[in-house]
């Protein structure tokens with residue numbers, strides 16, 4: 001199936017999209033042998049094609065189908081699971097030049113965009129309308145609407161506002177045979193046929209190439225209140241998380257950072273976080289001013305009752321920024337320590353967060369590794385971050401075992417392999433652990449039904 | 465400035481997170497990976513590991529398409545400094561393959577006549593001879609508090625003459641003691657250093673420092689951000705000297721004069737935006753002086769572009785890009801003009817002759833209704849009396 005691309009085919013592609021949109025020199029192809037996933041095998045594609053419209057995608061897929069050439073669709077190339085890697089020669093299709101915002105429909109609270117639109121660009125266009133598109137992965141400035149839909153990405157606001165799948169309500173995609181179809185639309189309600197929108201969201205480029213998306217929007221919350229709380233006891237922090245939710249308060253954001261992460265941030269930025277803290281919680285309430293303030297008051301009480309040793313409440317925008325600066329600094333601080341950073345996203349039910357954090361600590365000790373953990377405590381989506389060095393073979397073996405243990409721990413606690421980063425290449429072989437043989441077989445049947453020759457993103461998720 | 469091999473560890477720290485895409489001007493206009501920091505770093509890394517041919521024409525072209533603007537590294541989570549890695553790689557390319565293309569002309573003409581254009585040294589004085597209202601008593605090669613280094617572009621490109629003309633007028637009005645070096649001024653060596661020619665840059669630095677010693681001058685003022693950055697940050701590294709020469713950028717001197725009420729302005733209702741030159745802003749940390757001068761003109765409203773100060777987008781003229789890939793340089797400049805237009809300003813002010821040139825060309829190509837002015841031009845135009 002790994003058909004190799006002839007010179008004449010490249011010429012045909014150039015005629016189709018213009019030679020300025022085709023890269024085929026070894027130097028340029030090398031720049032597409034990676035995405036943001038660390039430590040994976042780097043192989044070059046045979047050609048990179050930047051498409052400008054869906055007609056070009058249709059023709060390109062027809063060419064690829066006729067010649068059985070793999071197509072790896074790529075947006076920002078920021079995914080962390082190797083989803084955009086060309087593993088079996090073939091063609092990388094870049095959507096980055098399809099970046100038009102086609103419509104903002106303020107009356108119906110929807111926006112329709114091309115797949116290469118960067119999330120932040122949409123967010124900025126919506127601001128003057130007083131509207132917002134809530135999914136905000138850490139890569140909001142670089143990830144595309146198509147890529148984040150294909151990964152079903154989450155972000156900091158997942159607890160209250162949900163993730164990408166809760167916002168994509170209409171999709172158009174090109175399938176492996178070159179056909180193009182549209183599912184869903186501008187209505188929030190739509191039960192016509194199978195829910196194909198849901199199937200395509202999170203399909204990681206293995207079922208179809210998304211050519212257009214319609215997303216649901218919400219009004220920008222009128223008021224925001226941020227708090228930071230320091231705990232000397234992890235269980236107390238966990239109890240506080242539990243109590244907040246039990247009191248029917250759903251913060252927009254509820255983040256946790258463990259001791260190692262806090263210390264690393266403090267060493268890097270000197271924000272004034274206590275080095276001896278066992279955990280730090282960062283919380284944001286939003287909504288109508290009176291409601292947000294009332295909730296903030298309740299949260300403050302809960303934090304105090306759980307012996308938070310320090311509580312900072314942002315009174316001004318500058319103070320709010322300072323609080324979130326701490327959270328934003330987490331990854332930059334951690335990645336400075338070692339050459340390779342493995343950022344996992346195993347997710348557990350909210351109530352199991354403390355158990356998971358303890359399990360992660362045990363795993364770090366067992367394999368003698370450095371692991372900093374931070375993440376979206378409110379929705380159980382933690383980011384254990386292993387700091388290592390790709391070139392240290394012996395340590396990388398321990399890392400691999402530790403990652404397996406992390407997955408096992410998450411599954412034992414009733415969680416999942418991946419909360420938001422996707423399966424791609426790096427987690428494909430663990431799929432069975434969560435879904436069982438029968439589950440994986442179903443995925444495989446869907447894949448084969450839609451893409452019998454396996455030309456769409458082969459080697460990822462189901463076709464491992 | 466380190467050598468390439470000293471950057472190995474930094475290269476290995478690039479996590480390919482892609483954050484640089486948001487800041488890299490050449491990526492913004494091309495949207496392809498070989499035109500962004502992480503792609504460029506992967507190329508360097510592959511060359512070092514022998515995964516690709518090290519000095520192929522395309523490889524060197526890709527290295528030369530970086531603006532060396534440093535926008536990416538300012539925001540890079542692990543702190544990878546692409547512009548330094550790429551400068552070191554350019555040096556390596558020169559060591560292996562020699563200087564090629566337009567840069568070869570620059571190298572030869574700096575060696576022969578002390579400037580980047582190949583003009584006869586006497587032409588450095590044409591801007592002065594061309595002044596509509598000639599100034600009396602200007603010193604040339606005489607002892608004074610400051611030596612004003614006007615730089616190659618302002619003195620040799622007629623469209624930039626107005627910058628040194630404005631600056632000397634302002635200085636004279638304010639009674640500042642300064643001398644010009646006239647025909648004896650030579651290139652500071654920055655384009656050579658950025659083109660990977662450290663030795664040649666060193667020679668230029670040495671000549672410049674000796675010239676000032678000869679005149680007994682301890683302070684240099686320049687309107688050029690690149691000369692400023694070179695004198696301030698690279699000269700101490702390139703040339704050992706017991707008596708370092710103090711270097712001041714024109715905008716800082718003007719700010720001092722404004723604060724002392726030596727400069728007073730007429731009122732003018734204007735909306736302006738300010739473009740930070742990379743070498744003045746991000747590389748030298750001078751953000752406030754030019755802004756304070758602008759807002760001290762009564763009636764001027766300053767509106768910031770989306771990418772300003774630390775994230776200010778390069779004008780397209782950095783890293784010798786105009787010489788290496790004029791088309792790409794122009795695309796970057798046009799993108800910057802769009803950002804300026806989005807502020808609603810009618811004038812874009814910058815404090816660099818190169819930024820002015822690239823942005824002005826772009827605005828002309830786009831038929832954009834925005835005027836591009838250098839800070840000194842703006843100040844002189846609005847001076848009272």
Ligand SMILES: Cc1cc2nc3c(=O)[nH]c(=O)nc-3n(C[C@H](O)[C@H](O)[C@H](O)COP(=O)(O)OP(=O)(O)OC[C@H]3O[C@@H](n4cnc5c(N)ncnc54)[C@H](O)[C@@H]3O)c2cc1C
Nearest residue numbers: 075076077078079083138144146147148150153154205210
């Ligand atoms: C520092 C960092 C922080 C991150 N933080 C978060 C976070 O908070 N939350 C989160 O969920 N993720 C996070 N991520 C992961 C990543 O940013 C997201 O997965 C992102 O949405 C991917 O978008 P992209 O445009 O870069 O897609 P790419 O990486 O280009 O592609 C991702 C997948 O989608 C497919 N694809 C791309 N475009 C299309 C299309 N048009 N049609 C069909 N398939 C397509 C690709 O084939 C690939 O399988 C983070 C990554 C990094 C490096």
Ligand code: SF4
Nearest residue numbers: 478479481482484540
């Ligand atoms: S931001 Fe820095 S670490 Fe991330 S890809 Fe760019 S150069 Fe590499």
Ligand code: SF4
Nearest residue numbers: 488530531533534536
């Ligand atoms: S230095 Fe400037 S042009 Fe070069 S990679 Fe960084 S941001 Fe891009």
